[in-house]
Amino acid sequence: MAPLRSWFNIPRGSHFSLANIPFGIISTSSSRNPHVAVAIGDHALDLDVFAANNGFSALSTIQPHQTVFSQPLLNAFAALGRPMHSIVRKYIESVFLENTPFPQVLKDNAALQKEALIPLKEVQTHLPFHIGDYTDFYAGLNHAYNVGVLFRGPENALQPNYKHLPVGYHGRASSVVVSGTPIRRPNGQILENPATGKKAPIFSPCRKLDIELELGAFVCRPNKMGEPIPIDEAEESIFGVVLMNDWSARDIQAWEYVPLGPFNAKNFATTISPWVVLMDALEPFRAKGLENDCEILPYLKEKNEKSFYDINLQVDLKTSSGSSTTVTKTSATNLLWSYPQMLTHHTITGCPMQVGDLLGSGTISGLEPSERGSLLEQNENGKTPIKLSGGEERKFLEDGDVVTITGVCGSDEEALVGFGGCVGRIEPALSM
């Protein structure tokens, strides 16, 4: 399909082509109250300003709901449902088309262009949703296997339940932050030298601070308590996807996690990218995930096996010396369980989902060492340092390191559907 042409200058290679139109929350120096925008090329279209200036005059269905664009969060817009998200996205696309049927709205309206189209470098992005609950799954089969090998050997790497259900756990919603937020190295209890068998912990800054390359999906439709979401309806409940870095303190985790799972090892920060890519934008990039060689129960069986997305993911690590290295390249198809399966399993007990709930995919790793989405896997739990450009090495993250996750679908430089960046810089631990 030929890329859509716009009257607006969308730079080649932009993650935010006309094929994308992701939603986010911005503020600017002249408009300090956060509100809704879309990203288009290297600009944000401020939908609050756009709506207030009759931008939606040709879209009567959204008019009774236009206050959603003045909100400081996407929850109200998301709650309008996927058909409305489609309509609004398509309408904005049409407004930017070279041969737009609505030239008076923006193309021929220099005043509104000036007011509503703001260079991305001049906007501040904010957390896009109020997140009621955040659940982190473990659907990255290769990651689960790699970590299992490190801790239990290859024969017992995967637990017996792993291929029967999407393993997940409840995460900490209050520490989900938007890209760019500094990440303070946590303090906590660690076993200084587990190999000695000494079982008394010390108090220390985390020495094994790690990343986890994940996707996050936002829920846009609630279900009532007691009423599961059937697998065939689950896609209607998913608003869109962001990149996610689920920072992990591996030494704190190793000591604390038995028997109830990770807690302090994860609760200090999870970073997400600011622009939420709608499911409609990802539709052309549907793909199969990893094959499940186990017979799964009927409630998890999907009609469409292509319920994963071919997103090219990359992790870059920049040290305080200034050198930058790509440490991971992989694809979001490296998942065993899809978002519909995660959502259906999550609610099979009747657990109520709310608009704005966040679902992490689990760490995404390919088969090769260079495709592994956590440093733990890459360095084999600290055994094999990772070589960085400029001659440095890393086992785990050091203070001053900047981690950037990027993700993009497609290869046509005029029609990319990308996520921008998910960035965090490590700050020193509090001295206590």
Next chain:
Amino acid sequence: MAPLRSWFNIPRGSHFSLANIPFGIISTSSSRNPHVAVAIGDHALDLDVFAANNGFSALSTIQPHQTVFSQPLLNAFAALGRPMHSIVRKYIESVFLENTPFPQVLKDNAALQKEALIPLKEVQTHLPFHIGDYTDFYAGLNHAYNVGVLFRGPENALQPNYKHLPVGYHGRASSVVVSGTPIRRPNGQILENPATGKKAPIFSPCRKLDIELELGAFVCRPNKMGEPIPIDEAEESIFGVVLMNDWSARDIQAWEYVPLGPFNAKNFATTISPWVVLMDALEPFRAKGLENDCEILPYLKEKNEKSFYDINLQVDLKTSSGSSTTVTKTSATNLLWSYPQMLTHHTITGCPMQVGDLLGSGTISGLEPSERGSLLEQNENGKTPIKLSGGEERKFLEDGDVVTITGVCGSDEEALVGFGGCVGRIEPALSM
């Protein structure tokens, strides 16, 4: 100390004596918008009505903040901080004193009494807080030991970390419900006969539906991300306490919980009692908890060892045949870790707490079988049925069973500080 005398008729044996004054959220047939109230004897004092009718005329400090009483949740009131909670509670107490210094407010104001004092049986109670995050700890040493013995034998019953840190995990906030909400038995994946070693699950209604007798505490002071709450300041962050039943699907749990902890086994429902007993009301019942024979790290050391509360807890089970049996009697001192310790540990990584966050204590069990706070412990994972009055037996909960947790401090029938009830009735699973 002699009990406080009131001009108002507070029945002997009421949980809501003048020594208590717990806060909650109510609506009535004439005032359907939920708002703030306190419980006093067998009445609720509607603080929205009370405030609107100059009830706080003699308390100038609260006057700029009176809109908090019109809110449908306690978050805004809680956010005013513990000194303000103390002042408001003491003022309400003084209004009800036999020799109240403010007789004009309520004692001599028959019209306001009629409007603001509503029989509890005529009010509907609601979830008292918007719960941002819900964390469940595992501080009940005897419970952790009993469960550990069942699954790993007495030698490995407690994990090496157990006495060094308050083990906890993130729970599901969206399924926390107020007492009286029906509890639907969840469906899920279970291993039909784990003893055979067969590792393929079936889909089934939960067959091991259990209770967990816990306390829940609400947070009233946020901390910034990256800034831990020191142990000596942690009490200032705790608003008050409720009773909690953390319903648990033991068969779903056994299959799913490795390696990331309980998920679907807990996410279908957690019930809390509606009236939040303030920390000030619990102050006279301070007590030591269980002794920790392990040297703990300095960040968890409290100056005052009496940071637990002597609350007499009881669980009653009423079957659909109408027979009722007390299945558990124990004390809330059966905890190894206090709420300040839980809160400090939770935030030692910098995890941000928000007003309304809920912290579960973990299941509270004494040493004797009749003191065990879960059926799993009482029946030794299904081996020994529990005898009920009327000749019935129970391993786990059956449809129609009603579980009621009660808790009360003190023995003077005119000065009890109680929690009322935390009640849930089991409804049949959805047939799927």
